[in-house]
Amino acid sequence: MKGYKLLCDNQAQDRWADYYLTTAKGLGERFGMLGRAAVRDAIRMFAQLQGQHRRDFLVEHGYKPHLANLFGLGGPLPCGDRCIKEWIRVSPQEVFVNVAQCPYALRWNAAGEPEVGKMFCEEYYPAYVHQAASEKAQINTGRELVNEGDTYCRLSVYLRPANLPEKQRGELFDEFDPSMGLPQKEACPPQPVDYNQWILELHTCFVTCAQQRLGQEGLEWTETLSRPFLAENNMNNLSMGR
Amino acid sequence: MNRIDQVATQNLQDCWSIVYKNLAKSILQVRGKDGEVVIRRANHLCGEKMGQMERENYLKEGKLANLQTYFTTPVSRCIDPRFRIQWQLFNEQEAVFDVITCPIYDYLLKTGAKDLMISFCEEYHHGCIMAYTKGVGQCTFSENFVYMGENSCRFGCYYRPSNAKAEDRPASFSGERAQEAPRPEAYIPCENPQKAFALWGEMLLTSYMQEITARYGEAAICALSEGLKAAAHETIAYLKQRTISLRKPLDEAFLAEHTFWGTQFANQFDLPEEVAKLIEINYCRTLKADLARYQ
Missing domain, CATH: 3.30.1380 (Muramoyl-pentapeptide Carboxypeptidase; domain 2)
Incomplete structure (x- = not known):
């Protein structure tokens, strides 16, 4: 069995976490609840986008988008050595994982904004898994590093074939797919994560949702908040010869 | 440690658990x-x-x-x-x-x-x-x-x-932001525990009836009849143990206080006739017959 490692650009990851925090906080502070509603919409939209990328990646490589594959390298959890995970149960139907240290939470807690961070975790994981696997999955983030008193995040995800329509069972689980041969021996290759690209994608989501909820003023404010990050992104991309 | 006046509520909860367990088990056995x-x-x-x-x-x-x-x-x-x-x-x-x-x-x-x-x-x-x-x-x-x-x-x-x-x-919501609230009491007494558990039991049963009929047709309801009978058998055996620890006789009066459907079904939530019959015939009558055997 091949052993894979997913390379992670920590600096870009931090920049992305800062970008999220600045924009989400800025929208909330200026527009109150409506601003926060736009932020939540944007997170869900971003999560659906990433979930769809993940699903497409797995299907392209001949893997079922069930939970065990979904949470492989390049899945929804932050990448890199700073994300310390303790896997408790990993199977096509269940994934239980404790995250003892999360690079996003480190950043958000250090900025004294756990509440803004919490919005991300609350909305991101359910929307991601619903898009990548099935809307019948249950996603539970019971403990969160951004909750006062919690010392780790606990993510428990369930996807029960009994809750799925017959057709979806075959799409998601080997044992319900008559065309499936022997189970794959090789682990799925890692899906690279590009946090510079994430900034652009999240920006698009923020802009779209801010405009929908808050109109022109929301759009302009989002652009103002995003400008320094996008400028930095462009410089990085140029210096990397993209 | 719980108080003596909480025992009936505990027994009602266990009777509910017995109904759930047997309905689910029966469906798995049949289907x-x-x-x-x-x-x-x-x-x-x-x-x-x-x-x-x-x-x-x-x-x-x-x-x-x-x-x-x-x-x-x-x-x-x-x-x-x-x-x-x-x-x-x-x-x-x-x-x-x-x-x-x-x-x-x-x-x-x-x-x-x-x-x-x-x-x-x-x-x-x-x-x-x-x-x-x-x-x-x-x-x-x-x-x-x-x-x-x-x-x-x-x-x-x-x-x-x-x-x-x-x-x-x-x-x-009272506002956009929520203030931490005092924690709920460890024990919240209920006005009428029997009524509450009867309602919950009936919600459970009607949900099972709806879903089993939708998937397998009306004939499949027999799995629920079997489940209710098995639940009644288990309830009597369980409550017998409880009467011993409470030093009370196992009789109609005890069942009236410690079960939510008892030996005669009172249709207090106006269930459709077929559901009321299902409970009466399979659960209440079995309970009554078993009670006679235990006495």
Whole structure:
């Protein structure tokens, strides 16, 4: 069995976490609840986008988008050595994982904004898994590093074939797919994560949702908040010869 | 330690657990693995009915239908005092807590049916909170002591004004931001425990009837009849033990106080005739016949 490692650009990851925090906080502070509603919409939209990328990646490589594959390298959890995970149960139907240290939470807690961070975790994981696997999955983030008193995040995800329509069972689980041969021996290759690209994608989501909820003023404010990050992104991309 | 006046509520909860266990078991026996589809859907539906009803109760009383109200002042629900809960976050928008002891789990574990707990917990609570919040809340259930290595269940319920529809916000929230609220009492006495458990039992049964009929047709209801009979047998045997510890005789009076359907079904919630008959013929009459044998 091949052993894979997913390379992670920590600096870009931090920049992305800062970008999220600045924009989400800025929208909330200026527009109150409506601003926060736009932020939540944007997170869900971003999560659906990433979930769809993940699903497409797995299907392209001949893997079922069930939970065990979904949470492989390049899945929804932050990448890199700073994300310390303790896997408790990993199977096509269940994934239980404790995250003892999360690079996003480190950043958000250090900025004294756990509440803004919490919005991300609350909305991101359910929307991601619903898009990548099935809307019948249950996603539970019971403990969160951004909750006062919690010392780790606990993510428990369930996807029960009994809750799925017959057709979806075959799409998601080997044992319900008559065309499936022997189970794959090789682990799925890692899906690279590009946090510079994430900034652009999240920006698009923020802009779209801010405009929908808050109109022109929301759009302009989002652009103002995003400008320094996008400028930095462009410089990085140029210096990397993209 | 629980008080003597809480014993009837505990027995009612156990009688409910017995009904759940036997309905689910019977479906699995008759329908095999495919029966899990019905069990999960019915558990979810039962939760939806309860969540919907509680929301309506609060709105009728002029209370805000948020998480704080849901956990502090149950109306249609009766909470067994054996539930031990450790609260972490509690306010109108967030209810995050650990369940340290759960009488339903304890009963199923004791009688070798703990696997039935997973499909109940995963579906029922989710159904409750989703219906209660009109589909915009979250009920996350991240740890479950059914699994080895876990010693509590962790629930996280969220209901955010920013995710609710504008027209629903005034009925649910006192403001945009929620202040931490005093934790709910460890024991919330219920006015009429029997009525509450009867309602819950009937919600469960009607949900199972709906789902099993939808999947397998009307004839499949016989699995529920068998489940109800088995539940009645188990209830009598269980309550016999309880009468010994309470030093009371097992008689009609005891059953009237410690079971929610008793030996004669009173259709207090106007169930359709076929459901009332199903309970009367299979549960109440079996209970009565068994009682005669035990006396």
